[in-house]
Amino acid sequence: MAHDFRDFEHLLRLVAIFVVGFALFIVVRAMLVPDDFGVYGHFRAGALDDNRQRPLAHAGAAACSDCHDDVVNSRAGGGHEKVRCEACHGPLAAHADDPSAQAPELPNPGTVCLKCHLPAMAKPATFPQVDPTEHADNEPCDTCHLPHSPRLEEG
């Protein structure tokens, strides 16, 4: 019997390594996986709170109108009426909270318009699209259009 054991003793060492490796994995796993993992689903429940803690970047459409109703009025009825302020002006939550804390940089009327109006096959054909060279000879768009109310009156 003893003789037999020596012949496969080296294999037991291999098995031992696997067993130790597996045990180590279980321990490491227990240490690394957060306690609240899987409470609501396949994620760490605390991640929800973490996300809630993050500062808001956008103030939302309603916020701007509290103080800038002149601009809101100037947009009424125009093609951009439904385009959110922050789509062009960028995230301004800090500004809406306290206007003195963040003085917004004005969007560049030469480029901001192309974000949306550059032609692309993927856009619905009904969406107004212009090639800046053809349409405006690369002049800034606000030479002719008002950003807040871009429709040019006939004549």
Add this chain to the structure above:
Amino acid sequence: MGVDTALLSQVEGFMYPNEVELQWSVLIVLYPFITGLVAGAFILASLERVFKVEEVRPTYRLSLLTALAFLLVAPLPLQLHLGHPERSFEMYLTPHTTSAMAMFGFVYLWYLMVVLIVEIWLDYRRDIVLQARSQTGVLQWVYRAMALGSDNISPRSLAIDDRVGRFITIVGIPSAFLLHGYVGFIFGSVKANPWWSTPLMPVVFLFSAMVSGIALVLLLYMLVSWVRRTAIDMRCLDTVARYLFYAFVIDFSLEMLDLVHRIYVADESFKSLDFMVKTRLFGSQILLQIIIGTLLPLALLALTQLARLSDRARKGLYATAGVLTMVGIFAMRWNVVIGGQLFSKSFLGYTVYKMDFATREGLLPAILLMVLPFVILAVLIRLLPPWPESAAHRESA
């Protein structure tokens, strides 16, 4: 906006916005290519072991080491692509059972730890122990560690190793099939993509894996013999080349079956795919993959089967066919991965793939990732010489 505008000008027809820029780069081409080489090399080794094909014995250990070297590199392209290598470990901690990729982590681990390393260890144990006895200094410790501190190489213990090794090989063959079939499965199960979504995908991947792995070992065997200035065992080379030929015939038939099926069924995606193959993929699919990378090497291999050629001529033909095969299989991976992203799900538009050079997912890291397995292989060969001389004990068995 910069990238999109540049790419947009290359887009033809109607493309959904999220399809304009390819997300799966050349690195994702390497992933099935490399795992395919692993599976192919291993299956070649297993043939010798399980079916006792004496002729290919000179490539047995070389195949195993090749499989290991490439397997170690296989996950790197994925990790480089995702950009957070440390997070890939979380896949093992909290695997999501509905994620095909998470399950691949376990297939990979099983194959690496339970199959390949154990089989190599069992096969090399005698050499390792002998080295541990004769080496000095650091190397002695390395070999002692590899021998797990055991010094027993009695004939009976080696006989046990041999039996266990054979068992591992038998487990290993389905594991190798699983490993690479799985890569095909990952692509084949993308329902949204008609270029990938076919149940034939795992099977086609598997056979192309065997083809590329056998071709790689064939080339490596010739290269290594040349470097060591030892004579090539022509019986071995002929047999390996014959396997390459057979595997390739099956692989080609399957791919043609897929093609014929697509043409006959001609579902709603067909026109779009057909257009793509005739235009944007013409070079890489028709020319490189099918003509240069499949038909030509098949013809060369068929020639060696039919005509009586001198050793020299056969070597030349094998080497040429081997290189062309590697090119062809790489092109196949390319056409699957990149090709599958060139068309729109609208079936009305096509985009292009622009490969960067020295960026995280550019050509340079791809080249480095392809060189790395050879470096690892060189180290492995140093540590565990696969030459027949050092496997003398198996001659007596």
